[in-house]
Amino acid sequence: MPKLDVYVNIIGWFTYFGYYLLLNRFCVTEDMMAKRTRKQEMRLQQANKERRRKQLLIGVPLFIVVAVLGFVIINRFLIPIEGIETFMGLSREHNVNAEFNTNGLPPAGGEHKPQWLNCGIYSEPVDTAYAVHSLEHGAIWITHKPQIDPTELQKIYDIGRDDSLILISPYEGQTYDIVVTAWQAQMVPDNADDTRIPQFIARYRGGGPEPGTNCSNGVGVPDA
Secondary structure: HHHHHHHHHHHHHHHHHHHHHHHHHHHHHOOOOOOHHHHHHHHHHHHHHHHHHHHHHHHHHHHHHHHHHHHHHHHHHHOOOOOEEOOOOOOOOEEEOOOOOOOOOOOOOOEEEOOEEEEEEOOOOOOOHHHHHHHHHOEEEEEEOOOHHHHHHHHHHHHHHOOOOEEEOOOOOOOEEEEEEEOOOOEEOOOOOOOOOHHHHHHHOOOOOOOOOOOOOOOOOOOO
8 A cells, every 4th residue: 555655755744844943943952941041131231221321311410409409408508607697687679869867888788779789890989878779689789888999999899790689889887897787697708818708609609689680671770
């Protein structure tokens, strides 16, 4: 029965081929398992790398922002500055006839005129009632006695030059060489090189009752 033998051989070959396919499709050898494990490990390593990269992209800028904010907050609000005198409960009312009697020191607030004084450097005394309104806007008012040493005066000018929220002027009757004033705060530095001056400015500049308002488009024409 030659034909039967042929059929048997064909069936045998198909059976063997099918078994081979099944073995390779569904049976996992140790070598195949090792390859799959290595691929999974590589995928996991790549995923970890990507996660760390994203963490750095987010974490580093966030750390910088937090550090800068921390520095600003500590410098502006927490570190004590020796010699600062504060005044609470000062009036913010507008009065076109506002006048001040300050015994040789500029006021650190109080009733003032509706217009504010443009910030800048003035070589002559200014109207105090206008300057106080500028303090309300967050300006720093650096006053000096009219007969101050020219070298000290130049240093004061250098402090406030090109700063849109600093007002500099002589103050009639002032006996101290320099007085630095903000809304509700004042300090008498030792001289123009006193390191407390920039500390005072950093703490109080822009911090009046009306922060964000400007110190321009008011009255007065600064010399610089």
